[in-house]
Amino acid sequence: SRVSGSGAKDGGNLLERLRSQGTVRLGIAGEIPFGYIDEKGEFTGEAPEIAKVIFKRLGVPKVQPVPTEFGSLIPGLRSQQFDVVSAGMYINPERCAQVIFSDPDYRMRDAFIVRKGNPKNLHNYEDIFKKKAKMATGTAYAEIGYAEDVGIKQSDMLILPDQLAGLLAVEQGRADVFAGTTVTVHNVVKQRNSQRAEATEPFQAYVDGKPDIGAGGFAFRPEETKLRDAFNVELHKMKKSGELLRIVRPFGFTKEEMTDLTAKELCS
Amino acid sequence: MTAGLWENWLLPGVWITIQLTLYSAIFAAVVAFGIGIARTSPLWIVRFLTGFYVEVFRGTSALVLMFWLFFVMPLAFQYQLVPMWAAVLALGLTYGAYGSEIVRGAIAAVAPAQREAAIALSFTPAQRMRRVILPQAIPEMIPPFNNLLIELLKATALVSAVSVADITFAAQLSRLATGDSLEIYAIILVLYFVLAFVLTRLMRLLERRAKAGIGQAPVKSGKGPLITRKLSARQEAEQSSNIITAGGAQ
Amino acid sequence: MATETDHTNPAVDGSELIRFDQVTKRFGSNTVLDNLDFSVSSGKHVTLIGPSGSGKTTILRLLMTLIKPDEGTIKVDGDYLTHEDRAGKLVPAGEKHTREVRKKIGMVFQQFNLFPNMRVLRNITEAPVNVLGLSKDEAETRARELLDLVGLGDKCDAYPTQLSGGQQQRVAIARALAMRPQVMLLDEVTSALDPELVAGVLDVLRDIAHTTDITMLCVTHEMNFARDISDDVLMFDSGRVIESGPPEKIFTEPEHERTREFLSAVL
Amino acid sequence: MATETDHTNPAVDGSELIRFDQVTKRFGSNTVLDNLDFSVSSGKHVTLIGPSGSGKTTILRLLMTLIKPDEGTIKVDGDYLTHEDRAGKLVPAGEKHTREVRKKIGMVFQQFNLFPNMRVLRNITEAPVNVLGLSKDEAETRARELLDLVGLGDKCDAYPTQLSGGQQQRVAIARALAMRPQVMLLDEVTSALDPELVAGVLDVLRDIAHTTDITMLCVTHEMNFARDISDDVLMFDSGRVIESGPPEKIFTEPEHERTREFLSAVL
Amino acid sequence: MSWNWDVAKDFLPELGKGLLITLEATALGSVLAFALGLVWAMAFRSPTRFVRWPVAAVVEFIRNTPLLVQLFFFYYVLPTWDIKFSALTTGVIALGLHYSTYTAEVYRAGIDGVPKGQWEAATALSLSRGRTWIAVILPQAIRRVVPALGNYVIAMLKDSPMLALIGVVDMLQKARAEGASSFQYIEPYTMVGIAFIVIAYPASLLMRALERRLGH
Numbered sequence A: 001s002r003v004s005g006s007g008a009k010d011g012g013n014l015l016e017r018l019r020s021q022g023t024v025r026l027g028i029a030g031e032i033p034f035g036y037i038d039e040k041g042e043f044t045g046e047a048p049e050i051a052k053v054i055f056k057r058l059g060v061p062k063v064q065p066v067p068t069e070f071g072s073l074i075p076g077l078r079s080q081q082f083d084v085v086s087a088g089m090y091i092n093p094e095r096c097a098q099v100i101f102s103d104p105d106y107r108m109r110d111a112f113i114v115r116k117g118n119p120k121n122l123h124n125y126e127d128i129f130k131k132k133a134k135m136a137t138g139t140a141y142a143e144i145g146y147a148e149d150v151g152i153k154q155s156d157m158l159i160l161p162d163q164l165a166g167l168l169a170v171e172q173g174r175a176d177v178f179a180g181t182t183v184t185v186h187n188v189v190k191q192r193n194s195q196r197a198e199a200t201e202p203f204q205a206y207v208d209g210k211p212d213i214g215a216g217g218f219a220f221r222p223e224e225t226k227l228r229d230a231f232n233v234e235l236h237k238m239k240k241s242g243e244l245l246r247i248v249r250p251f252g253f254t255k256e257e258m259t260d261l262t263a264k265e266l267c268s
Numbered sequence B: 001m002t003a004g005l006w007e008n009w010l011l012p013g014v015w016i017t018i019q020l021t022l023y024s025a026i027f028a029a030v031v032a033f034g035i036g037i038a039r040t041s042p043l044w045i046v047r048f049l050t051g052f053y054v055e056v057f058r059g060t061s062a063l064v065l066m067f068w069l070f071f072v073m074p075l076a077f078q079y080q081l082v083p084m085w086a087a088v089l090a091l092g093l094t095y096g097a098y099g100s101e102i103v104r105g106a107i108a109a110v111a112p113a114q115r116e117a118a119i120a121l122s123f124t125p126a127q128r129m130r131r132v133i134l135p136q137a138i139p140e141m142i143p144p145f146n147n148l149l150i151e152l153l154k155a156t157a158l159v160s161a162v163s164v165a166d167i168t169f170a171a172q173l174s175r176l177a178t179g180d181s182l183e184i185y186a187i188i189l190v191l192y193f194v195l196a197f198v199l200t201r202l203m204r205l206l207e208r209r210a211k212a213g214i215g216q217a218p219v220k221s222g223k224g225p226l227i228t229r230k231l232s233a234r235q236e237a238e239q240s241s242n243i244i245t246a247g248g249a250q
Numbered sequence C, D: 001m002a003t004e005t006d007h008t009n010p011a012v013d014g015s016e017l018i019r020f021d022q023v024t025k026r027f028g029s030n031t032v033l034d035n036l037d038f039s040v041s042s043g044k045h046v047t048l049i050g051p052s053g054s055g056k057t058t059i060l061r062l063l064m065t066l067i068k069p070d071e072g073t074i075k076v077d078g079d080y081l082t083h084e085d086r087a088g089k090l091v092p093a094g095e096k097h098t099r100e101v102r103k104k105i106g107m108v109f110q111q112f113n114l115f116p117n118m119r120v121l122r123n124i125t126e127a128p129v130n131v132l133g134l135s136k137d138e139a140e141t142r143a144r145e146l147l148d149l150v151g152l153g154d155k156c157d158a159y160p161t162q163l164s165g166g167q168q169q170r171v172a173i174a175r176a177l178a179m180r181p182q183v184m185l186l187d188e189v190t191s192a193l194d195p196e197l198v199a200g201v202l203d204v205l206r207d208i209a210h211t212t213d214i215t216m217l218c219v220t221h222e223m224n225f226a227r228d229i230s231d232d233v234l235m236f237d238s239g240r241v242i243e244s245g246p247p248e249k250i251f252t253e254p255e256h257e258r259t260r261e262f263l264s265a266v267l
Numbered sequence E: 001m002s003w004n005w006d007v008a009k010d011f012l013p014e015l016g017k018g019l020l021i022t023l024e025a026t027a028l029g030s031v032l033a034f035a036l037g038l039v040w041a042m043a044f045r046s047p048t049r050f051v052r053w054p055v056a057a058v059v060e061f062i063r064n065t066p067l068l069v070q071l072f073f074f075y076y077v078l079p080t081w082d083i084k085f086s087a088l089t090t091g092v093i094a095l096g097l098h099y100s101t102y103t104a105e106v107y108r109a110g111i112d113g114v115p116k117g118q119w120e121a122a123t124a125l126s127l128s129r130g131r132t133w134i135a136v137i138l139p140q141a142i143r144r145v146v147p148a149l150g151n152y153v154i155a156m157l158k159d160s161p162m163l164a165l166i167g168v169v170d171m172l173q174k175a176r177a178e179g180a181s182s183f184q185y186i187e188p189y190t191m192v193g194i195a196f197i198v199i200a201y202p203a204s205l206l207m208r209a210l211e212r213r214l215g216h
Ligand SMILES: Nc1ncnc2c1ncn2[C@@H]1O[C@H](COP(=O)(O)OP(=O)(O)OP(=O)(O)O)[C@@H](O)[C@H]1O
Pocket: C027, C030, C032, C050, C051, C052, C053, C054, C055, C056, C057, C058, C059
């Protein structure tokens, strides 16, 4: 099948098509808590749960998960493997050049998985750089960029497929620290009930010396502005009513993570 | 492992793996015969081009090819294959190249006198190939093809890297869901082994029938390791393909 | 023997059916046939004799277009075999032209070369059906007749590997005859057989030689058989015909010293 | 010949060196040796003759522990070969015991079996160095002497494939001698050789037989050679010794019909 | 096709670094495969079936299951047993172990090809079992299997990109990282693909030449 030409200037008709099909395909990356398959084999997560509600209100009753690797989310979206990226993807200018984002549904700071008691006393990327600690993070994670910003070379990092591998790497001493978003690292430490590793307190990461706001949203193909706008409308309603926080609270999110930033601000 | 994971992911994954193996095998067989026969062409340009194809696809890594088809093709040619077909294409092209060497070797192994007898009866080159050479060559191809098929089955695990939800991919999801690696990987290793075993048995059956079809007594399986991949078969594969292949292109 | 004859009705008995004209064949630096001229008239049974390596098999293989001459031309029934006459110029023949001319020739090999993947009946019908376009029924009727002729009417459904060498060779003869060739080439058809099986095959060939008017070109070491069936015997040495004539003459009063030597060694 | 002798000094000339006691050997259902008794005295040269398949090679292979007897015992120089005497009970021997007893035996094979990956000199020194624990120098000196003895002093650095069959066999003899065995087993050591190479090898063996006091057990079809070197000839048939005695007697006036037949066939 | 030479040029040093890792993994994996394969092959010849059968079963199992899954197995399971290896080490172990089941067959063929008389001659000279293997059998067996082993080195080279999936930073991983961070896919992946052909083709020509030379 051909990639639909990105020339469509009229905002696309995906929403109509989805309505008539009754199903929307969500790209998820197997990252707890954003979007994942749970122990019962059901797919869930902060983003999919929001998407389920919003698409229902937009007249698309069924959602179908398409699990993929984080690094394949954007190529997969662009080549129509799925209709929306629903993986809590951070909004940043590079990604905005490839896809369009809804306004963020959460904001988050980073945190580390370190060995119990944090023996190297690592609390932010500068600590890692100064102490020459071995850092690990996930494929295509935004954390790679944050770490590079303080001078850590990508070739010195251990790039792992997911946070579970990260936890094990820290437990086994293959890495001193695994960097991820706060909720991700806290969740995996809790899920595995790790005796030998712990999650650090959240901290603020910087890019070009300025605090970088890690805020994630839903990604759409660039031509599908109509769908994105309709999605935004519902999202804003949920934020206002507090329904959003209610939905995501079970996944470890708190008021702390709620935000009123817009995709436009994050893209520039 | 919960019932939900089995039902939603693992069993569908097994089915996807079977489908992938089947489609890739069919595609690879078409490529193998097409290229293998073309390599016996009297036209040097045909031999050169097909030889080039074989060298290129035996030289690449199937995994790299798969990534290329998945990531580069859509951008470079504005043409996108669903992951499943990108995977079938990559596996089929690669294993077809290996298979073509088996086909060529088996054709070359048919006694030249058979070709001469067919010329003496005024068959056209196409009739010679179809009616005399291939029917004799095909039974000889089955044991090395069996080996190649197992390699192909194993190579289907690579599709998990481009997010096709096969057994291996299902295992990854289950691992994240349960946090238990040992159980899930042990299970799917056994699943693959069982699939390999069944495939080998089927090929054995095919071999026996093919040999019977040319008036040869079926070979007794004899001793040999439990899964039947006879050393002799492996050697045939090695000789006829001149170069490994086994495990070759994953 | 090597004179030009009327081509308008070339298959008529006694006219020239095969003609080698200045044919040279080399294998690497080894010149096997050297400017060879010779011809065979329609309906004749000709035997080629001569020491090993003298080029007898090479002649048959040239005729069967299994190999190509380096120089010279070969005509079969008035048509060039490996050349085509295009607007008065001789050019190398295309596959199709060659196949057309070749249809007039049948060959039986030393090693039988039956198709092991086909039963006996299909070995015989395969070419008539696919090359001559006979219907399956016609071809089978013809095949059964021929199998009766070679004494194997009951072996239709056997695979070649289930037959003895002598039986296989008789099937091979039937297979060649099924194409109704004008000329049959026979290259030491009994020399791969166990001695006790030779007689059966030769009897069949004698029968065919005496009851049909098919032209035969035999290479054989069975001198009695050669004497029985030949109209002409050609003695080869080093790629040349050094002596020829009716068997009575060649076998009893050969002119050449070389022929005498050869015959005293094989008889 | 099969009487019990004093074991206190078993290697002394004339004492019993090899003894088969009720040895039975079967291959599947084929009983090749059937309750065989026989013995060889130290220093004697004994030749085994008999028709093909009578079990001659089997005897040598049993002695060399290449195969194991099904029943019975074999003693070499007073020690059980495949059994160990543990607290008065015979138990199957361990690898170590067998190797110890086997050191007294050397063997030369029909097919030479030189190690193709080693030069001639190392073929000969390999075992003395690694088994007997000789120093490399000692072993090489000994090897050079032996090579001179077999007339191949100049071939130290050749690889076996660069030698003729006769030369290879002579190296194999030197290799066996280098272990200073008490007994040499020779199994048709010339029958894989081209006829013109046989004499050289037999000359070397004759030389060894006449100049050393090594015990020899030969299987051979070279009756002249057997007559030359043998103290005793044993005639085998169907796994039994049917006749034995000095060569003059066996070859000139054999008692058994079977021996007469056999000799008239091979002489 | 929109090929961008600047991207290609920028990726080249990365490709070089990845290539080193690829070659390292292949070389170490080969050494392991050669050594382990020999162990299996000798175990197949063991006089006791309590060695032969289990080894045969394990070898069959490993050979008939995917390397990729074995890779994951080692990568994710070994740490839970408190065995610590880097990703590269894990990858080399999996690669070497998997291919040892192939090289074992190669050795086996080589060993079976040594004439029986060689074993008998060694016995007749009272050489110990170890010495027989080392001085007599293996030197003869290995010589003829060198080309076949070489072919498996090439096969391993082509399988080494799998190590990227457990995070080894080989050529493929470099390309994936480039794609994920800069969304440049065409040049990196194409260059990696070409790199493999450029290495594997001459290597296989070499093996074929070797095969011809050691042919007999
Ligand atoms: N394909 C070939 N390649 C090289 N030399 C060949 C080939 N075929 C035949 N020759 C050589 O051509 C010469 C003639 O061979 P040919 O088979 O015609 O002899 P022949 O008369 O049939 O002998 P024979 O009685 O032994 O069958 C021989 O010297 C042979 O070695």
